[in-house]
Amino acid sequence: MTAVEHREIALVDLLDRLLAGGVVITGDITLRIADVDLVRIDLNALISSVNAQVPSPWPEATGP
Amino acid sequence: MSSLRYVYAVCSPLDAPLQAQLTGVAGAPARQLEHHGLIAVLSQVPEEDFAESPLKAHLEDLEWLTATARAHQNVIDALTGVTTPLPLRLGTVFRDDSGVRVMMEEREEDFRRALDRLEGRVEWGVKVYVDEKETEAAPSGRPAAKPASGRDYLRQRHMRTMAHDELWQKAEDFARRLHRTLSEHGEDSRLHAPQNATLSGASGRNVLNASYLVPRERSEEFVELVDRSEDDTPGIRVELTGPWAAYSFTGLTEGAA
Numbered sequence: 384m385t386a387v388e389h390r391e392i393a394l395v396d397l398l399d400r401l402l403a404g405g406v407v408i409t410g411d412i413t414l415r416i417a418d419v420d421l422v423r424i425d426l427n428a429l430i431s432s433v434n435a436q437v438p439s440p441w442p443e444a445t446g447p
Numbered sequence: 448m449s450s451l452r453y454v455y456a457v458c459s460p461l462d463a464p465l466q467a468q469l470t471g472v473a474g475a476p477a478r479q480l481e482h483h484g485l486i487a488v489l490s491q492v493p494e495e496d497f498a499e500s501p502l503k504a505h506l507e508d509l510e511w512l513t514a515t516a517r518a519h520q521n522v523i524d525a526l527t528g529v530t531t532p533l534p535l536r537l538g539t540v541f542r543d544d545s546g547v548r549v550m551m552e553e554r555e556e557d558f559r560r561a562l563d564r565l566e567g568r569v570e571w572g573v574k575v576y577v578d579e580k581e582t583e584a585a586p587s588g589r590p591a592a593k594p595a596s597g598r599d600y601l602r603q604r605h606m607r608t609m610a611h612d613e614l615w616q617k618a619e620d621f622a623r624r625l626h627r628t629l630s631e632h633g634e635d636s637r638l639h640a641p642q643n644a645t646l647s648g649a650s651g652r653n654v655l656n657a658s659y660l661v662p663r664e665r666s667e668e669f670v671e672l673v674d675r676s677e678d679d680t681p682g683i684r685v686e687l688t689g690p691w692a693a694y695s696f697t698g699l700t701e702g703a704a
Binding site (some may be wrong): 392393394395396397398399400401402403404405406407408 | 454457512513516517519520533534535536537539550554558561570572637639640642643646647648649656658688691694695696697
């Protein structure tokens with residue numbers, strides 16, 4: 384077991400809390416982020432922007 | 448002035464002033480707004496970035512989201528040093544100070560209850576990963592020999608499948624036991640969705656992603672408990688994060704009236 388030093392908090396850990404936790408304020412004066420949007424942002428936009436920077440781990444097509 | 452108010456947290460009046468150089472999202476200084484004996488910690492943000500539609504667009508920009516999330520956390524972190532803040536969700540924006548006051552008045556009872564419940568508590572994050580790569584090496588430390596024949600290949604493949612199933616079973620049992628133990632020691636717990644490895648960049652698969660609400664004075668004990676739980680099985684890894692403000696325990700997340 385290697386001790387991992389976290390000098391900087393991982394973005395995913397932050398988003399687990401900042402986008403899924405915290406008090407949600409509702410009301411017409413608030414410009415609230417809809418939960419539906421969060422799911423889309425979380426899973427699609429983030430993954431695609433990460434993928435744009437990181438080469439795919441599966442360079443070859445699968446199957447014989 | 449085309450600036451809006453970005454609110455980070457609500458808390459009881461502070462004994463100590465905010466640090467003078469506390470910078471929030473968009474680089475503006477954070478300040479306090481007192482209303483009916485509660486404090487909202489907020490900063491000014493430009494309307495062109497934080498009105499509803501630009502905000503939505505920005506949230507899909509990973510770089511912008513990262514900077515904003517870190518700035519938000521920076522303010523919450525500073526508050527955690529001097530009080531027990533009730534953190535609001537990222538991107539809570541109002542037109543002006545009076546909009547913030549109206550909101551504080553409407554939610555006053557909720558805020559007071561939540562602040563009482565969370566007083567002196569922090570959140571710890573615990574994750575368990577399974578990493579098969581760590582178990583792939585042969586016992587000798589060298590990679591398994593190349594199969595000499597078709598039968599040899601099938602045998603090796605069978606062994607790998609067995610090892611895989613066994614590791615998964617172990618990891619699941621371990622995660623379940625750990626969660627039960629930690630839940631008993633924390634006052635409350637939340638299970639988050641397992642993190643996607645592509646996003647986290649962590650090696651292995653995340654099988655437990657949980658948060659525990661722990662009184663500050665019992666944090667040391669909690670951390671020791673996590674350290675001691677460490678399983679010796681190669682391929683199973685535990686990660687601890689925190690202490691966080693009690694983001695996952697505000698109790699005011701979904702549709703609270």
